[in-house]
Amino acid sequence: DIQMTQSPSSLSASVGDRVTITCRASQSISSYLNWYQQKPGRAPNVLIYAASSLQSGVPSRFSGSGSGTDFTLTISSLQPEDFGTYYCQQSYSPPYTFGQGTRLEIK
Amino acid sequence: EVQLVESGGGLVQPGGSLRLSCAASGFTFSSYWMSWVRQAPGKGLEWVANIKPDGGEKYYVDSVKGRFTISRDNAKNSLYLQMNSLRAEDTAVYYCAKGYCSISCPYWYFDLWGRGTLVTVSS
Numbered sequence: 001d002i003q004m005t006q007s008p009s010s011l012s013a014s015v016g017d018r019v020t021i022t023c024r025a026s027q028s029i030s031s032y033l034n035w036y037q038q039k040p041g042r043a044p045n046v047l048i049y050a051a052s053s054l055q056s057g058v059p060s061r062f063s064g065s066g067s068g069t070d071f072t073l074t075i076s077s078l079q080p081e082d083f084g085t086y087y088c089q090q091s092y093s094p095p096y097t098f099g100q101g102t103r104l105e106i107k
Numbered sequence: 108e109v110q111l112v113e114s115g116g117g118l119v120q121p122g123g124s125l126r127l128s129c130a131a132s133g134f135t136f137s138s139y140w141m142s143w144v145r146q147a148p149g150k151g152l153e154w155v156a157n158i159k160p161d162g163g164e165k166y167y168v169d170s171v172k173g174r175f176t177i178s179r180d181n182a183k184n185s186l187y188l189q190m191n192s193l194r195a196e197d198t199a200v201y202y203c204a205k206g207y208c209s210i211s212c213p214y215w216y217f218d219l220w221g222r223g224t225l226v227t228v229s230s
Contacts, residue, residue: 001169034216036152043202043220044152050214087152091215094166096142096154 002026002090006099014107019075021102023088028068032092035064035073038101039084047086048073080106109133109219111203116224123193123228129186129203129221137161137181140206142217143188145199145226153199156188157206170196193228200225 003026013019023033031051036044046055048064051071061076075082083106088099115127127143142157156167156177165177176189186203200223208215 032214036217038152043222044217045220046216046218049216050211053211053214055216055218085151089152089154089216094154094157095168096157098152098154101151 001095002029002092002097004088004090004097004099006086006088006102008102009100010103010105012105012107013078015078015080017078019078019082019104021073021086021088021104023066023071023073023099025069025071025090025092029090029092031067032090033064033066033071034089034091035062036087036089037082037084038087044087078106082106111205111219111221113201113203113221113224116201116226118227118229119193120230121194121228124189124191125193125226127188127190127201127203127224127226131184131186131203131205134205134219136179136184140215141177141179141186142204142206143177143186144202144204144217144220145197146202146223147196147199150199155201158186190226193226195228198226198228 005024033051035048038044052064063074065072085101085103112130143155158165158177174192178187202223203221204217205219206215207218
């Protein structure tokens with residue numbers, strides 16, 4: 001099975017900050033990497049798919065990069081509504097594992 | 108309206124069984140891979156199983172193999188998860204999720220999720 005490791009597990013940042021979350025796969029997954037945002041009590045929503053493609057309707061301050069084993073989600077200018085937990089997920093092979101999540105708090 | 112609605116969750120004793128359902132609407136259900144994803148209380152997301160559009164291929168996470176069975180009825184636009192020999196560690200909110208790719212194929216992702224149904228395994 002492919003293990004997905006995110007860092008950090010949690011972070012606190014201020015409005016306007018640039019925020020970076022990383023995700024590492026235990027083996028190469030090409031660009032089969034998605035990023036989701038989940039708010040408390042809600043289902044996740046996709047932000048980025050295929051490592052760097054922005055989902056329709058998602059603000060352009062979100063971006064993704066990477067391929068192979070190392071990936072990054074960047075929020076260029078943090079907004080109050082960006083609080084929540086962020087998950088990476090590999091869609092390369094089953095089981096389609098998620099990272100453990102990064103909880104983002106707004107200072 | 109494009110949506111997925113799960114049902115069938117509840118409290119069940121260890122060793123018991125439960126069948127979850129997911130009703131799809133607003134899209135051509137028979138064209139898409141469908142998955143179940145679960146989330147234990149206060150924990151992260153765990154993919155459980157998925158099924159091909161025609162039901163001909165199914166995949167499971169190791170922890171549920173031999174105990175859970177995913178199925179679908181395209182005529183009824185419905186996805187199911189039969190859960191047997193339930194354990195305390197199966198306690199979670201179970202989400203139904205639709206797999207999607209378009210111009211990004213073969214890169215796919217979950218583009219639609221239900222609200223989830225809570226399964227609690229406890230005596």
